[in-house]
Amino acid sequence: MNNMKRRTFLKGTLAGSVLAVAAGSGLLRPTEVLAAEWPKGGFEAKSMDDALNALFGSSTTADNGAIEIKAPNQAENGAVVPIAVDASKISGVEGVAILVEKNPSPLAASVMTPGAAGFLSVRVKMGKTSPVVAVVKAGGKLHSAKKTVKVTVGGCGG
Amino acid sequence: MARTTKIKARSKGGATEILVLVSHPMETGQRVDKKTKKKVPAHFIQKMTFKLNGKEFADANLGPAVSKNPVVGVRVSNAKKGDKVSVRWSDNMGESGDATTTV
Numbered sequence: 001m002n003n004m005k006r007r008t009f010l011k012g013t014l015a016g017s018v019l020a021v022a023a024g025s026g027l028l029r030p031t032e033v034l035a036a037e038w039p040k041g042g043f044e045a046k047s048m049d050d051a052l053n054a055l056f057g058s059s060t061t062a063d064n065g066a067i068e069i070k071a072p073n074q075a076e077n078g079a080v081v082p083i084a085v086d087a088s089k090i091s092g093v094e095g096v097a098i099l100v101e102k103n104p105s106p107l108a109a110s111v112m113t114p115g116a117a118g119f120l121s122v123r124v125k126m127g128k129t130s131p132v133v134a135v136v137k138a139g140g141k142l143h144s145a146k147k148t149v150k151v152t153v154g155g156c157g158g
Numbered sequence: 159m160a161r162t163t164k165i166k167a168r169s170k171g172g173a174t175e176i177l178v179l180v181s182h183p184m185e186t187g188q189r190v191d192k193k194t195k196k197k198v199p200a201h202f203i204q205k206m207t208f209k210l211n212g213k214e215f216a217d218a219n220l221g222p223a224v225s226k227n228p229v230v231g232v233r234v235s236n237a238k239k240g241d242k243v244s245v246r247w248s249d250n251m252g253e254s255g256d257a258t259t260t261v
Contacts, residue, residue, distance in 0.1 A: 038204040043221040080225045088173065088233070100223060104188065108223040111232060113216045117173050121231035125186070125223050 042107050048099055048133065051107040055097060056137050064143035066090050069134050071149050075126065078151040083108075084121035085134040087143070093118030095137040102130035126151045165257040167243050174237040174261055176208060178230045178245045186222035206247045208232055237261045 041054035049059040070084040087093050096118055097110035108124040118136055126132075129150045136143045164179040180203060187200025200222055208216040216232045224230075237243065241261045248254040 038219055043219070084231065103223050105221065105223065107221050109218065109220045109230070111216050111218040113232070117233040117235045119173070119175070119231070119233035120218070121177075121229075122220070123225040123229055125225055 039110070042110070043105055045105060045107060048101060048106045051099060051105070052097075052135060052142070055107065055110055056095065056135070056142055058142060061135055061142040061144035064090070064136070064145060067134050067136055067143060067145035069132060069145055069147040070121075071132055071147050074150040074152070076152050078126040078128070078153055080123050081126050081132075081149060081151070082121070082123045083132055083149075085119065085136070085145075087118030087134070087136040087138070090118060090136060090138045090143065093136055093138045096120045097135045097137075098122060098124065099133045099135065100124060100126050100130050101133055103127050106133075161253065161255055163245070163247065163255040163257040165243065165245050165259045167237070167259050167261045169261070170233070173233040173235045174243075175231055175233050176243055176245070178206065178208075178247075178257070179227065180247055180255065181227050182249065184222065184224055184226040184228060188222075201249065201251055203228060203247050203249045206230055206245060208234075209242075209244045209246075210234055210237055211242050212244075 039055050042051050045051035045054055052059040066089040068086040075081045083098055085096055085098060087096060093113055095110060095112045098108045099106040100108050109122045111120045131146045131148045134145045162181045166177045168175055182203055183201055185198050185201040189198045191198050202222045203220050206218040207214055215234050218230060239261055242258060243261060244256060244258040246256040
């Protein structure tokens with residue numbers, strides 16, 4: 001009887017420790033994301049695909065009409081182009097990135113949102129007329145939307 | 159150098175929008191100084207972390223393509239009136255700043 005109890009006790013602790021490990025790794029992931037260093041590779045990347053690979057680990061995106069990009073059709077001053085990405089219609093958004101396709105380094109800004117709604121607004125510099133691409137990571141997949149902004153005076157260099 | 163950081167929270171359609179304004183040059187490292195003909199070294203904000211009641215909810219990465227004196231906005235859905243929202247930023251030259259406000 002005593003022996004039996006010890007067996008169940010051992011089993012219990014074993015199962016318990018496995019659970020603890022699983023929970024530990026599950027809990028670790030968000031903190032890793034939070035503590036993540038500034039993604040240097042993503043910002044230095046010269047192409048959209050490289051930037052997305054460095055940032056999200058994948059460059060395959062699917063067009064999604066639920067992402068809303070608020071940007072002017074035409075920007076007179078390329079140094080200050082207000083851009084807002086609203087992905088609140090998508091659930092489980094993990095990250096939002098704004099890329100300017102024809103900038104020397106396309107990635108402009110990104111946000112990892114463990115507890116926030118899928119929204120990001122920044123003012124970016126644009127070298128010339130280019131599509132602005134919003135990439136939203138949700139449920140392990142990348143969704144994207146595009147809007148072209150015409151630039152009359154470039155905002156890179158001086 | 160002291161830089162001012164302003165933070166503002168306003169509710170918008172069920173969510174709370176947090177706007178942060180930092181007075182910062184955001185140099186890309188590509189610009190050439192007209193007098194010295196030398197490139198102006200890059201100097202830009204890299205990280206911005208947003209906290210709600212001390213708990214981090216958004217972690218923004220900015221690149222040199224963000225305009226100078228950047229205004230960054232994020233939204234949080236579960237903020238209540240009276241909640242504390244704070245932001246902390248740091249740049250590539252080790253400067254940093256923070257600001258706090260209540261919803």
